[in-house]
Amino acid sequence: MRDLMIYDRILSQLPSSIKIIVKDRLPQNVTQAAEWADTLKANRERSIDSLFLKMMRWKGCLHTGEENVNFARQDELNRIHSEEEENPAYQTQVHMQHDQTMLITTCEAGWNVTNAIQGIFVLGLPYALLHSGYSGLVLIILAAVFCCYTGKILIACLYEENEDGQLIRVRGTYEDIANACCRELFPKLGGRVVNVTQVMELIMTCILYLVVSGNLLSHSFPALPVTEKMWSVIAFVALLPCVFIKTLKLVSQLSFLCSLVHFVIIFAVITYCLTQTHRWSWTSFSLSTEFEDFLISVGVIIFSYTSQIFLPTLEGSMKTPSECRSMLNWTHFLACVLKTSFALTAFLTWGEETKEVITDNLPSSLQTLVNLCLLTKALLSYPLPFFAVTEILHTCVFQGQKSSSELPLLAMIFKSSILLLTLLMAMFVPHFALLMGLTGSVTGAAMTFLLPSLFHLKLKWKKLMFFEKCADISVFMLGIFCSLAGLVCSIKGLLKALGQK
Numbered sequence: 001m002r003d004l005m006i007y008d009r010i011l012s013q014l015p016s017s018i019k020i021i022v023k024d025r026l027p028q029n030v031t032q033a034a035e036w037a038d039t040l041k042a043n044r045e046r047s048i049d050s051l052f053l054k055m056m057r058w059k060g061c062l063h064t065g066e067e068n069v070n071f072a073r074q075d076e077l078n079r080i081h082s083e084e085e086e087n088p089a090y091q092t093q094v095h096m097q098h099d100q101t102m103l104i105t106t107c108e109a110g111w112n113v114t115n116a117i118q119g120i121f122v123l124g125l126p127y128a129l130l131h132s133g134y135s136g137l138v139l140i141i142l143a144a145v146f147c148c149y150t151g152k153i154l155i156a157c158l159y160e161e162n163e164d165g166q167l168i169r170v171r172g173t174y175e176d177i178a179n180a181c182c183r184e185l186f187p188k189l190g191g192r193v194v195n196v197t198q199v200m201e202l203i204m205t206c207i208l209y210l211v212v213s214g215n216l217l218s219h220s221f222p223a224l225p226v227t228e229k230m231w232s233v234i235a236f237v238a239l240l241p242c243v244f245i246k247t248l249k250l251v252s253q254l255s256f257l258c259s260l261v262h263f264v265i266i267f268a269v270i271t272y273c274l275t276q277t278h279r280w281s282w283t284s285f286s287l288s289t290e291f292e293d294f295l296i297s298v299g300v301i302i303f304s305y306t307s308q309i310f311l312p313t314l315e316g317s318m319k320t321p322s323e324c325r326s327m328l329n330w331t332h333f334l335a336c337v338l339k340t341s342f343a344l345t346a347f348l349t350w351g352e353e354t355k356e357v358i359t360d361n362l363p364s365s366l367q368t369l370v371n372l373c374l375l376t377k378a379l380l381s382y383p384l385p386f387f388a389v390t391e392i393l394h395t396c397v398f399q400g401q402k403s404s405s406e407l408p409l410l411a412m413i414f415k416s417s418i419l420l421l422t423l424l425m426a427m428f429v430p431h432f433a434l435l436m437g438l439t440g441s442v443t444g445a446a447m448t449f450l451l452p453s454l455f456h457l458k459l460k461w462k463k464l465m466f467f468e469k470c471a472d473i474s475v476f477m478l479g480i481f482c483s484l485a486g487l488v489c490s491i492k493g494l495l496k497a498l499g500q501k
Contacts, residue, residue: 106323108252109314112384113331115255116307117147118262118338120212120378125343126350126358128300131293133285137340139301144336146475147305150452151328153472154308155315157455169321173312174198178451181458194451195392198309201443202389203422209382210235210426213375215357220371229427235379236423242383243415248317251387258380265373266342269358272366273345280348295489298482303444304339305332308452310388386422390415442487450479 104112129136157177159167171177175191182190214232226234245251315324347354350361359370394414453476457469464472 102247102249102317103319104249104252104314104317105319106327108249108256109318109324110327110331111255111259112248112252112310112314113307113327114259114262114335115381115384116310117305117331117335118259119304119381120209120374122262122266122304122339122342123212123357123359123374124300125304125339126346126354127356128297129285129343129347130352130354131290132297135294136297136301137344139298140340140343141336143301143305144332144339146478147302147307147448148328148332149471150448150475151308151311151332152325153456154311154452155324157452157459158312158315169316171312172316174309174447177312177455177459181455195396197443197446197451198392199389201306201309201447202385202392203418203425204443205385206382206389206422207426209378209385210239210422212357213378214426216359216371216375216378219360220368220375232426233423235375236419236426238379239382239386239419240416242386243412243419245383245387248313248387251383254380254383258377261373261377261380263338265370265377266338268366268370268373269362270341270345272362273349276349281351282348285347293489295482295485302448302482305335306444306448308448310384313388313391386415386419390418393418442483445479445482448479449475450483453479 125136125140132139154174154177157180158169158171160170162168171180174194178190178194179187180190182188210232213235214228214230217231217234218226218228311324315321318324346358346361350358353361355361359367359374362370394411397414453472457464457472457476461469
């Protein structure tokens with residue numbers, strides 16, 4: 001009876017809102033019940049759920065010594081875990097595990113390279129054959145071989161051997177390689193030159209995607225009273241979500257979709273050309289070509305293979321960097337086969353009537369469908385160079401400050417400014433093939449041939465075999481020739497086109 005009175009007194013001290021919840025869960029010992037009531041009274045202001053959990057844990061501690069030991073162990077584990085979370089080494093390990101999840105597979109890296117070397121610029125290859133003849137076919141094959149080789153030697157420049165003869169990655173970017181080569185005379189000059197060259201090429205690539213998007217839309221919907229420049233603005237609006245891209249993994253997924261669209265386009269155009277074999281004429285190919293036209297074609301072909309600018313970052317983001325060389329082999333081989341087949345069948349079909357953008361030669365029924373696919377490809381291709389150029393510029397402008405992930409608003413404004421810059425420049429440079437030739441002759445040849453061979457000779461001279469030295473020197477001379485000659489010829493062609501407008 002006395003116990004019941006005490007229980008009633010305990011219940012009377014509790015808020016009415018929780019009496020029903022706890023009435024059937026009171027301890028069976030009066031002393032313990034009184035202590036429990038005092039605890040509840042002291043914590044009355046807390047939420048019902050929190051109070052209920054405390055009560056149930058207190059009640060559980062009344063049963064056995066073994067259960068008390070388990071709770072003690074749990075408390076100890078919680079304390080240790082909290083200490084680990086405050087430990088810098090533990091935090092570093094967590095960050096490393098997070099970074100590991102952001103790494104890309106070999107296939108994803110391959111899709112990025114495929115996106116770069118089988119981009120929208122393949123549309124200019126039949127036009128390049130028009131000006132280069134049989135030599136253009138040879139150039140497409142040689143460019144694949146040389147670009148694959150320079151990609152490999154550029155990756156090799158990222159590594160040095162340790163005392164045990166193992167290769168250790170001591171450099172992370174193209175800029176680091178350049179600084180390592182120039183550190184004796186000008187420690188920072190090499191990296192700055194490379195950064196300027198990279199930014200030029202990437203910005204020009206983004207501009208070309210906008211230019212070709214406007215061209216494709218204007219030819220797909222000729223009945224609409226919209227100019228080509230206005231179509232470029234519409235394509236620009238579709239690209240606004242690019243400012244929210246933060247990781248290379250998302251770019252890799254977009255590159256995969258882009259490559260699928262590319263294969264569909266190549267298959268559609270080649271299939272149509274094969275139905276027109278009765279129009280083919282090998283007499284369209286010429287053995288002799290004008291030197292200036294030939295050099296412009298060289299720029300177009302080279303620029304269609306440029307991926308070196310992305311390779312250091314891609315290789316560093318791979319889960320298995322040792323597979324990078326094999327990835328370069330199969331991507332460039334596949335690109336060579338598709339480019340040669342596409343350019344040859346298209347040029348044989350239209351011959352002297354081949355236009356700068358080959359889709360302009362297609363019949364209207366097929367042209368609209370292919371142009372829309374090409375537009376999708378152009379929009380999906382844009383994020384790769386845009387992501388690369390924003391990362392380079394952000395590192396240069398905000399060096400030593402917080403990363404873009406820690407300053408989301410500032411990073412968004414910065415990316416939006418670059419996106420707008422590409423649109424403004426696209427509005428004033430509408431000549432697709434000539435601009436591609438100009439960019440390929442200058443930055444493309446420099447980043448693809450000249451600089452990788454020069455850096456490889458500088459960093460690996462003592463370890464290179466005689467044949468490797470000859471190969472690097474030959475590629476270096478080729479890069480100088482293509483850059484200088486292509487620059488002069490492309491500027492003349494561009495000025496001539498602007499004067500005729």
